[in-house]
Amino acid sequence: MDKYPTRTTAPYQVVEEEDSVDNRTGRINYVDLVEDVRRGDWNSTRYFLESHPDALRARITVTGGTVLHLAVASEQEHIVEELLNMISEQDLAMKDNAGNTALHEAIISGNYRMVECLITKNRSLVSFRSALNELPVVSTMAMGHKELARYLYSLTPSEELEAEKAEQGAKLLTYAIHARDLDLALHLIKRCPSWAFAFHGEYFSPLQALTVVMTSSQFARINWLKRWIYNHSVHISSAGATDQIRLDINQNDQERSIGSGQALLRQRRQTVSSLLNLFDINMCSDIIADTIFSAISRGNFVFVSEMLEANTELYFIRNSSGMTIFHYAVLHRQHQIFNLIYGLKQKNDLLRYRDNDGNTILHTAGKLTEVTPIDHITGSVLQMQREIQWFKEVERICPPMSKELLNRDGLSARDLFTKTHRNLREKGEKWMKATTTSGSVVGTLIITIMFAAAFTIPGGNHQETGLPILAHDKLFKIFIIVDSVSFFSSSTAVLMFLGIFTSRYADEDFLISLPRKMIIGFFTLFLSIITMMIAFSTALLLTLRGESWIFVPIISLACVPILFVSMPFRLLVDMFVSTYGSGIFDRNMKLWF
Template sequence: MEDMSTTSRVLAPSGDPSAISMRQQPPPPIYITYGPSPTPPPLPPLSSSELFIRAPPPLSHPCEDLLSGREDYINTCVPLYQASFNGDWEAAKIILNKRLELVRYSITHNFDTALHIATAAQHTKFVEALVELMEAKDLELQNIHGNTALCFAASAGNMEMIKIMVSKNRRLLTIPGAQGMMPLYMAALVGNHDSVNYLYDDSDKMTGDFWVHRNRVWVLIKCIEADLFDIALKIVVDRPEVVPNVGVLLALAQKRHAFDDMKPNVFQGIVKSIDVKLGVTEARREAMKLVRLILKNIMRMRKKFVDELLRGPHDTMMKNGKAVPDMKDGKRMYSSRILFVAVEMGNTNFVIELISQYPELIWELNDNNQSIFHVAVSHRQERIYNLLYDIGSMKDMITRLEDPEGNNMLHLVGKKAEKNQLQNVSGVAFQMQRELLWFKVNMFLLASVLGCLPYFFLEFLFSFRC
């Protein structure tokens, strides 16, 4: 029997919408209930061009006979629940030796079986012993939310329990749970590399009755968000059709830390060609491979489709209870442009790779008539702003661009940083020091670009300590 001292609350906040709130003491013996199910995380938005997801299969619920009779409920459900919850296999075995069919019965009003309860409570030895008594079909039973016990194991990232169940019944891999989420997707939500890798390899490249384009894309996005780049790379190689998706590109654009160790050595000749050499560390190699493969696959598509993909979805606003396009001066607003999201995040190497595939993006302007360099200045992203040096004579036109408020890059340099841009700098004095250093460096950069400040002024500017 396993020790219960470490199991006070077992839930999968980002994986299982029916996550179970557990207490140290079992619930009162009359009613076995759960708290309200937390709202599951929103699933990635998908374009209208993506394939229709087929209807889920009818739920396979366990037998409910024990729930209707009070005597059976009190004398059988409650003791079996307590044994499963506490991982007390000896107590459970006494009950099951008398009535083995109870492995197929609901023992809670959420239609959970003993296997659901033991899995949620993370009692691996109990689960192993219980599965040995069960037929393969019994493992397919679903609770009121549609989750099999494997969904619980996947949500917890518990490799041992996953292997125990899958070795008994491989069909579990293709049975969707709540909201049509597959066990692999639930494991990706938790971000446990070993369990995701195991489930993906055993999924036959995400094939089966209920694997469709939509939930394959979900898995890819979650792998990127969880930094499981080697698995994401396998998915892109095995399933290249999942690549052209706004959610995939947005996930990559926001992963600045995944590329932080890669320093750009060359960034020049951007209109004709770009030769970027990246000092790639072993830890980040898969991330860079993934970005390049995805962008190359997208580049082969029709230009109109690529433009729409990189532009991202249009903004919406609520009007009379309905979502309608957000308009400005008669034009739709697009605040999720892939390039500008990456710039705001300071994802320099993603920006370089994107522009190397699509050089015309260097001229791209956002809804405020700002280039990527204006946005980099506004968000204090020095590394991206410094690329201005390497684009040749084009910098003269870019630096003189003004937004609708009449601000050029020089004006933006002097603007106060937003609070969230200084959140990682502790103390007012250090924040002021960073702001002063930012201003000096950028005055120097802009002076070099524009040739607008004499040398003696620059010398005066840098005579102050910061």
């Protein structure tokens, strides 16, 4: 078999070419070609292709890709540009075994330059579906390449996005929301509002994606729903070879141009009712209901409140379990959404509803499930306290008969609370007993030390009168005061811990009684530790007066334990706020429906 003649791959470098044809089968061996492309060696690649013209269309990779697929995947831009001069438009549309063109390979890496080169050669590539049956613009947005997606969107024919019941358009809108490309999403909704309610396969509808991606704080910042439908003329046009899409907003005879890196549009605020008015509420009720319940489970207060304000009939929707929005808000412990009930004149009617299992809203408040979000609360004691606060608040506003009503399992709301919270109550009891035991030991040690220190005072006593020699010294007076404060505060702490240890640990005790004792016990224990260190420092000053080189470093070290006292202080603050703070329920909300 003949060999290739000697060829030059770089200045002053000569390489002997190996066989490119298999001696047994007579087929061309593409191993060298693959290696040359991956190395970015265009000279060797060109020589191979000139010697074997059919290699341009041959499937040379394991996945059935051509040399162009390989060059794009390897991000060898200069080779891609050279190959485009050798390949026809038809060959450019060749797909690998998975059904992807070279354009789809370029999209994966997000290489803007290669995408532009490929489309310039064959613009119809923007209409070829990928292995996932997605248009290139849809796949690009799904991968988060926003600038590239904007460029492809400007070239994608409208009929491609609207085909198959607008599945591609709905996907693009959903991915734009997930990528936070809000200006493009706004344009898509303006272009076809029905896309916001369209489902596509296993994915969320765009409206549901909005509740997943946007938290309440983000909603408040950008006022998304209030900008969905707006009274401006918006159009997107190609920016030529630039990496920007131009959104022209005509407002007050001014034109604004927003680049692809900017997501926020300064538009006139409108309520979501403008969007809902475009549709028959009965046609969209299922989608809207599912979206609202999804938003409730994620605590998206702004989304829910805007939807309810736009159409007050949504207050009475139910999910598949027969729960109203307030049942669901209580189940997921979303207090901001639950607070909306205080502004309703018809709240007594809503509070009487039952779900499919016969549970009233009070039963829901007494139910602790795996979806109940309590992990963000510090410690099982505060978690139990928050659960009781929820139950008590719902019980307060419910009709009196709700307390006695039984569900299908024959349980009252109180029985259900006791049953589902048994493990949490036991965890709280165990934690409090362990904590109070440790605190009692520390408090007892401080009592012993400070009691002894009161009678072994620094400086000694007069032999005749028995009075302290340093009785008139200001430092001595400070020593006596802080020693007494430490002694009495540690004694109080031990008594509080003893009261906690001997408590009956009923559900009601976790609301006020046990947290109050714990607050007093922790506070007095911290106070006794701090005053003990102060007493120690003043005693050193009295004893080693004039020897600053000794007592200054020692007193400095005495401050170290005080710093560590602040570590559990956060728990004390959380417990105080939870017990004596303003609470999470806004009972003073004004009536508005």
